[in-house]
Amino acid sequence: MIELFEETGVLPTVAEVAERAGISPRSVFRYFDDVDALTRAAIDSRFREAISYAVLPLLPDDLDARIDVLITTRANLYDFMGSTTRLVRIRLADNPLVAQTVARSRNLMRMQLREVFGPELDALGGEADMVLDLLDVLFGPESWSLLLETHHDHVDAARVVLAAGTRRLLGQ
Numbered sequence: 251m252i253e254l255f256e257e258t259g260v261l262p263t264v265a266e267v268a269e270r271a272g273i274s275p276r277s278v279f280r281y282f283d284d285v286d287a288l289t290r291a292a293i294d295s296r297f298r299e300a301i302s303y304a305v306l307p308l309l310p311d312d313l314d315a316r317i318d319v320l321i322t323t324r325a326n327l328y329d330f331m332g333s334t335t336r337l338v339r340i341r342l343a344d345n346p347l348v349a350q351t352v353a354r355s356r357n358l359m360r361m362q363l364r365e366v367f368g369p370e371l372d373a374l375g376g377e378a379d380m381v382l383d384l385l386d387v388l389f390g391p392e393s394w395s396l397l398l399e400t401h402h403d404h405v406d407a408a409r410v411v412l413a414a415g416t417r418r419l420l421g422q
Contacts, residue, residue, distance in 0.1 A: 252295075252334055254266055255333055255336075256334070259333060259336070290341075290347050293334065293337065293351065294351060296331065297351055303323070304323065304359070306364040308374075313420070314413070316366050317412075317416050317417070320362075320363075337369050355422075356386075360382070361408075363386060368413070370420040384419055397412060
């Protein structure tokens with residue numbers, strides 16, 4: 251299902267998924283109760299695979315180095331997730347289990363930002379939560395996609411903008 255979605259940009263039918271898998275559509279329903287269950291399983295599988303891309307290495311003390319590590323990690327994660335992010339957005343409104351998976355992932359990503367920028371956020375006092383909110387937006391998949399679009403898929407240019415914006419938000 252994920253492969254077909256990434257190739258076409260539209261949610262595939264059960265028949266298309268079955269054909270790609272080399273089974274009959276009827277066989278699909280031996281494993282999944284309905285199309286929503288199949289979609290949810292595909293998204294959950296992709297999220298489980300993505301976890302390894304979200305793990306940060308040991309963080310350096312230097313802010314610029316931490317920013318670089320985070321940008322590299324998120325860029326690799328978003329590259330792996332590819333079109334799956336759009337599929338997830340399509341299914342959010344009508345699939346509460348997908349919405350729960352996304353909420354858990356977003357929460358983990360936000361906690362990661364708190365870990366990476368803890369010293370700088372602590373120094374901001376009462377503004378720390380607001381800046382963390384902005385960092386959460388800045389480092390989200392939507393922002394990364396927009397930066398790549400704006401810079402014609404020049405990853406290095408997008409990285410420069412993201413790093414500069416992060417330093418500004420943290421008052422550096």
